[in-house]
Amino acid sequence: MVDTVIVLQAVMQGLMLGAIYGLIGLGITMVYAITGLLNFAHGDFMAMAMYLCLALYRHFRIDPYLSMLLAIPLLFVMGILVYHFLFRRVLKAELLMVVQLTLGMVFIIESTLLLSFTADYESVPNFLHAMKFTLGPLSTTGSYLATFFVGGGVGGALYWILQKTDLGRQIRAIAQNKEAAALMGIHTGRIQMIVFAMGIALLGLSGSLTTSILTMEPYMGLELTLFAFIVFVMGGVGNFLGTLLAGYLLGVADAMGSLFVGGHLGAMVPYGLFVLMLLLRPQGILGAR
Amino acid sequence: MLLSVNNVTAGYGGVPILKKVSLEVDEGEWVAVIGGNGAGKSTLFKVVSGLIKPKSGAVFLEETELTAISSHEIVNLGVIQVPEGRMLFPRMNVKENLLLGGRNQRAREHVSTNLERVYHLFPILEKRETQEAGTLSGGEQQMLATARGLMAMPRILLLDEPSLGLSPILVTEIFRSLTELNRKGMTILLVEQNVVVSLRSSHRAYVLENGAIVMNGTSRDLMKDERTKRAYLGV
Numbered sequence: 001m002v003d004t005v006i007v008l009q010a011v012m013q014g015l016m017l018g019a020i021y022g023l024i025g026l027g028i029t030m031v032y033a034i035t036g037l038l039n040f041a042h043g044d045f046m047a048m049a050m051y052l053c054l055a056l057y058r059h060f061r062i063d064p065y066l067s068m069l070l071a072i073p074l075l076f077v078m079g080i081l082v083y084h085f086l087f088r089r090v091l092k093a094e095l096l097m098v099v100q101l102t103l104g105m106v107f108i109i110e111s112t113l114l115l116s117f118t119a120d121y122e123s124v125p126n127f128l129h130a131m132k133f134t135l136g137p138l139s140t141t142g143s144y145l146a147t148f149f150v151g152g153g154v155g156g157a158l159y160w161i162l163q164k165t166d167l168g169r170q171i172r173a174i175a176q177n178k179e180a181a182a183l184m185g186i187h188t189g190r191i192q193m194i195v196f197a198m199g200i201a202l203l204g205l206s207g208s209l210t211t212s213i214l215t216m217e218p219y220m221g222l223e224l225t226l227f228a229f230i231v232f233v234m235g236g237v238g239n240f241l242g243t244l245l246a247g248y249l250l251g252v253a254d255a256m257g258s259l260f261v262g263g264h265l266g267a268m269v270p271y272g273l274f275v276l277m278l279l280l281r282p283q284g285i286l287g288a289r
Numbered sequence: 290m291l292l293s294v295n296n297v298t299a300g301y302g303g304v305p306i307l308k309k310v311s312l313e314v315d316e317g318e319w320v321a322v323i324g325g326n327g328a329g330k331s332t333l334f335k336v337v338s339g340l341i342k343p344k345s346g347a348v349f350l351e352e353t354e355l356t357a358i359s360s361h362e363i364v365n366l367g368v369i370q371v372p373e374g375r376m377l378f379p380r381m382n383v384k385e386n387l388l389l390g391g392r393n394q395r396a397r398e399h400v401s402t403n404l405e406r407v408y409h410l411f412p413i414l415e416k417r418e419t420q421e422a423g424t425l426s427g428g429e430q431q432m433l434a435t436a437r438g439l440m441a442m443p444r445i446l447l448l449d450e451p452s453l454g455l456s457p458i459l460v461t462e463i464f465r466s467l468t469e470l471n472r473k474g475m476t477i478l479l480v481e482q483n484v485v486v487s488l489r490s491s492h493r494a495y496v497l498e499n500g501a502i503v504m505n506g507t508s509r510d511l512m513k514d515e516r517t518k519r520a521y522l523g524v
Binding site: 166169170173176179180181182187188 | 372376378394437441
């Protein structure tokens with residue numbers, strides 16, 4: 001029998017990773033809301049950030065938490081370049097063109113990672129990883145706590161930006177009526193580019209936070225993208241708050257899967273939850289109004 | 290001239306909807322473009338606001354060629370459109386809609402004064418401040434759309450069918466507010482199917498038929514003209 005403490009322990013870890021799933025999903029949600037595009041290479045940018053941390057750690061012994069300061073701006077710039085030279089050109093193209101383009105990017109990124117780092121499983125410790133924290137019978141490591149607080153904090157901050165600032169209003173305006181947004185004097189093309197780059201920069205943060213928690217391998221990107229899509233749909237397609245909450249839900253489902261089922265079958269639990277959700281509540285947890 | 294439309298031919302794809310349209314609006318004037326459904330009125334506004342580029346011809350705000358710059362720059366110059374069908378942001382509240390209207394370069398610094406002014410002009414909007422725009426009644430939505438346009442501090446206000454879907458009482462109310470604004474110096478270019486109300490309130494008017502200007506003159510003269518009477522006034 002599995003006892004209560006272990007279940008609680010798993011729920012806690014699920015919530016902590018869930019903060020990150022929410023952030024990964026939020027990038028997809030924001031980009032979809034204002035461009036109508038889905039980026040299948042989304043998760044691969046997170047993989048790139050993690051491998052950047054790995055390289056900096058191997059060669060210079062730099063802590064991933066410090067590498068973050070490079071990873072975030074670097075991914076932001078990559079986001080700008082990818083948007084400007086590739087995405088922008090398929091804005092009005094057929095959906096399949098976008099799928100082709102971004103799946104092509106998946107193969108390029110994954111092959112490049114494979115050539116540069118081999119297919120070995122890797123992880124990179126950070127200075128908090130060895131620290132144990134206990135709350136009653138529950139215990140966790142410093143890197144899980146950092147992931148939870150930084151990931152959750154950034155998620156909350158982004159939600160606040162979307163709801164309360166001029167930039168957030170511009171983003172929501174484009175999502176609700178792009179032509180009307182242009183008539184308000186909003187430079188819609190520029191906001192679309194910034195939001196795309198913000199979504200990619202979030203992966204710089206998420207990647208650097210999780211180098212000691214998630215095992216990295218060159219092909220991890222597509223699975224992360226799949227998780228992001230699940231969060232995106234469960235959150236109610238285009239609903240920012242729903243996306244962040246769905247992240248936590250998926251984190252817990254994932255943890256329960258490994259605890260109660262385990263192995264490859266356990267890894268299917270989040271997808272099972274997703275299918276169940278589509279059957280019972282297709283509009284997502286908060287519902288797209 | 291404040292705004293000049295010179296020989297504009299425009300449309301979507303290959304089919305021209307506007308054919309060599311020219312018109313002018315002077316500072317402080319209220320000019321109406323009247324015509325039936327599908328005459329090309331909304332296309333004309335889309336060209337002026339830079340949402341579509343004309344195949345030939347040009348639009349000028351004084352010396353600046355609007356057809357050579359993009360929509361957000363046109364807004365920053367003070368050419369403000371209140372589009373057909375209101376085009377509010379339905380899942381944002383009244384105040385957020387107004388703030389978006391007032392965020393262009395010219396208006397940005399005066400947001401609080403402008404907010405006070407539009408609330409004074411349309412007091413109901415202040416009462417509905419935190420209500421989502423999509424839940425307002427038709428009349429309130431038109432007031433919000435107009436107020437959102439005024440927040441932008443227009444040098445010229447382009448109004449596309451403000452009477453659409455409103456009861457006659459509300460139409461009178463909206464036009465009374467517009468007349469007051471025009472008296473205080475606001476330049477207005479209006480496109481309308483409601484010919485009677487348009488001609489009664491405007492100074493000059495153009496008649497647009499099948500994408501071409503077929504008549505123009507002072508609104509008073511057009512009201513008396515036999516052809517307009519027969520075609521649009523149902524007399």
